[in-house]
Amino acid sequence: MSDPHDEPEVPDTLPEALIQRIDSLELPELKAxxxxxxxxxxxxxxxxxxxxxxxxxxxxxxxxxxxxxALVRKHPPNPDGPGVNTDIVSLYHVHRESQPDGAESLHWAYLGDVHNSEQIRCDSCGARLDKNASVCPHCGNKHISQSETGE
Structure with missing residues (x-):
């Protein structure tokens, strides 16, 4: 484990004058x-x-x-040929991910297929959900389903 009081490694790509100015800042200024x-x-x-x-x-x-x-709903590619499989709607959690070389790419996490595309809103955060969802993927709270609300 490194010592928290060690000086950070200075990137070669930053001008010396900028490094000196940053090093002179106090914590509140650095946070800004x-x-x-x-x-x-x-x-x-x-x-x-x-x-x-x-x-x-x-x-x-x-x-x-x-x-x-971001949450993404999409038709996956057709495994049997060109085009898409319109019989399936898949749900993905997508975020930017930093690579070791500093580049960024999108990380796609498959959450499952949406079998019923009718939607309701989460009572806690207001996000749209599949009407059969039991837990909101946005806030983690359980929501009241349509059958419980009488809709």
Whole structure:
């Protein structure tokens, strides 16, 4: 385990004057710089919806962007030939993932097939859910199903 008081390794790509200025900052100022840099990176990135559309195999039906991740419903590619399998709607959790070389890629986590595309809203966070879902994948809370609400 490294000593928390060790100086961080200085990247070769940053100008010495910038490193000196950053090193002179106190903790509150450093946190403000970090917040600004994170917002600046987000402003320069291709929006996650565009990356999903450009890289998804199959046909994207819906993207719900939650900032740090997105939920994606799509028809998967047809395993028997060209096109998509319109009989299936699959649900994915997608987020950006940093690679060791500093590059980013999308990480797709398959959550399952949606057999009934009718939706309700989570009582806790308001997210749209499959009407048969028992737990909200967004906030983890159980929601009241349509049958319990009398709808």
């Amino acid at each position: 710089v970090l917040s600004y840099v994170e917002r600046r990176i987000d402003a320069l990135r291709v929006p996650i919806e565009e990356e999903i559309e450009a890289t998804a195999a199959g046909e994207v039906l819906q993207i719900e962007n939650y900032g740090v991740y």
